[in-house]
Amino acid sequence: xxxxxxxxxxxxxxxxxxxxxxxxxxxxxxxxxxxxxxxxxxxxxxxxxxxxxxxxxxxxxxxxxxxxxxxxxxxxxxxxxxxxxxxxxxxxxxxxxxxxxxxxxxxxxxxxxxxxxxxxxxxxxxxxx
Amino acid sequence: xxxxxxxxxxxxxxxxxxxxxxxxxxxxxxxxxxxxxxxxxxxxxxxxxxxxxxxxxxxxxxxxxxxxxxxxxxxxxxxxxxxxxxxxxxxxxxxxxxxxxxxxxxxxxxxxxxxxxxxxxxxxxxxxxxxxxxxxxxxxxxxxxxxxxxxxxxxxxxxxxxxxxxxxxxxxxxxxxxxxxxxxxxxxxxxxxxxxxxxxxxxxxxxxxxxxxxxxxxxxxxxxxxxxxxxxxxxxxxxxxxxxxxxxxxxxxxxxxxxxxxxxxxxxxxxxxxxxxxxxxxxxxxxxxxxxxxxxxxxxxxxxxxxxxxxxxxxxxxxxxxxxxxxxxxxxxxxxxxxxxxxxxxxxxxxxxxxxxxxxxxxxxxxxxxxxxxxxxxxxxxxxxxxxxxxxxxxxxxxxxxxxxxxxxxxxxxxxxxxxxx
Numbered sequence: 044x045x046x047x048x049x050x051x052x053x054x055x056x057x058x059x060x061x062x063x064x065x066x067x068x069x070x071x072x073x074x075x076x077x078x079x080x081x082x083x084x085x086x087x088x089x090x091x092x093x094x095x096x097x098x099x100x101x102x103x104x105x106x107x108x109x110x111x112x113x114x115x116x117x118x119x120x121x122x123x124x125x126x127x128x129x130x131x132x133x134x135x136x137x138x139x140x141x142x143x144x145x146x147x148x149x150x151x152x153x154x155x156x157x158x159x160x161x162x163x164x165x166x167x168x169x170x171x172x
Numbered sequence: 173x174x175x176x177x178x179x180x181x182x183x184x185x186x187x188x189x190x191x192x193x194x195x196x197x198x199x200x201x202x203x204x205x206x207x208x209x210x211x212x213x214x215x216x217x218x219x220x221x222x223x224x225x226x227x228x229x230x231x232x233x234x235x236x237x238x239x240x241x242x243x244x245x246x247x248x249x250x251x252x253x254x255x256x257x258x259x260x261x262x263x264x265x266x267x268x269x270x271x272x273x274x275x276x277x278x279x280x281x282x283x284x285x286x287x288x289x290x291x292x293x294x295x296x297x298x299x300x301x302x303x304x305x306x307x308x309x310x311x312x313x314x315x316x317x318x319x320x321x322x323x324x325x326x327x328x329x330x331x332x333x334x335x336x337x338x339x340x341x342x343x344x345x346x347x348x349x350x351x352x353x354x355x356x357x358x359x360x361x362x363x364x365x366x367x368x369x370x371x372x373x374x375x376x377x378x379x380x381x382x383x384x385x386x387x388x389x390x391x392x393x394x395x396x397x398x399x400x401x402x403x404x405x406x407x408x409x410x411x412x413x414x415x416x417x418x419x420x421x422x423x424x425x426x427x428x429x430x431x432x433x434x435x436x437x438x439x440x441x442x443x444x445x446x447x448x449x450x451x452x453x454x455x456x457x458x459x460x461x462x463x464x465x466x467x468x469x470x471x472x473x474x475x476x477x478x479x480x481x482x483x484x485x486x487x488x489x490x491x492x493x494x495x496x497x498x499x500x501x502x503x504x505x506x507x508x509x510x511x512x513x514x515x516x517x518x519x520x521x522x523x524x525x526x527x528x529x530x531x532x533x534x535x536x537x538x539x540x541x542x543x544x545x546x547x548x549x550x551x552x553x554x555x556x557x558x559x560x561x562x563x564x565x566x567x568x569x570x571x572x573x574x575x576x577x578x579x580x581x582x583x584x585x586x587x588x589x590x591x592x593x594x
Contacts, residue, residue, distance in 0.1 A: 068525025075486025076468030103515030121487025137457025
């Protein structure tokens, strides 16, 4: 598939893109998150697209996943309204604070901290400690 | 004279027959009757030794607490106490264990919405070793084995009667996202057996279902304590002491109340203090935004580790990120920063995946969820580490510069358009 973006043309290999997006969607909707952290590397490395094409488009792609996942979870009765009402304003607050302090922090440090944090979380989930 | 005699004998025969037949229905009725009324008769038959009485030290709780249960049962008999909450939650389990005889996997999905949010079966102190043994078995312990070994089979009552639906699932059912074909209701015995498995699926640990702190004195008086945790559901709790199926006490009601900032999450089946999930979500989404992601993949495992059911966590966090994604798309679309063709194409593939994923959440157990999520997070942290390598950063720097340039241009164009439009 060919796409045009800001006057430039890109070739997108759908043989990688579609199965990859499909699998990421299954996995992320199963665990209950959007799938952005996996979609961005897929599109950057797998589809060889530049970052300025990815940021908006990946968000649009994962929106489909989140929308469908939300309906499905709701249909299965896994949605807790009160819990949602607690988390939703907090998420808005987080979205407001985040960009404000983003300028003062080094993104590489943030990523490394996140990396270590994720590893600890993963080992805890796996019952290593 | 002869006539009189024959009349008398005929009358006597008729009378005796009529007496026999008059009695017979009563006789045939009798074996059925005691079965129906036995419990009442046994307790009422002026045999106070057969009755069980139970008392609690308080009928009001606020945000959980300890209840001391005392009572009296016939001397020398084992007493068991069942405590359950009025509020119910969902429990589900996929039976995919191969049949020992045929080796076939049944793939039957059992589900109930009537599982009490809190259930405890208190067994006499002398069966303490049964619980300890079960604990040693780790995750493979069985509720039915504990109940059998503790001699509690006859007294295991409340959850045995809950309504359990079962569905025959299949790969196809999973793909089209249905729960599968609903099977006929189970008989009482099967329902009881499955209720034990669901009990384990919901409460998981031996200690969450059983306790052995029931002291029985020689004269039959007994004493036990039960702790209603602070995160338990509000509402009525029922306490019943039982000697066997028929000899049991009247239920005693204990009312648990909660007040703001504690709220009860009906689907998750627990009470939480609003402040903690709020702060946690705010902190993690802030951090998520810093990383350029939603943060759901950090929030979910933490919530699961805090003890919320994984199905509810996944089902509730997804709609939370939905709105931030929508605003993100709106903002990017305003400055023409979205390739609709690319986004929609990949999005449609994700739409199909998003249809299947939530179904899988329902089918897997908490342990499987943790295991899979653990590996997903390891892959994710590897991806993130790679994003901080010098080689990646070098490339990224150039791309970020291009991105900035494009964004600037886009915003300017959008502004111009707006001004022109006005």
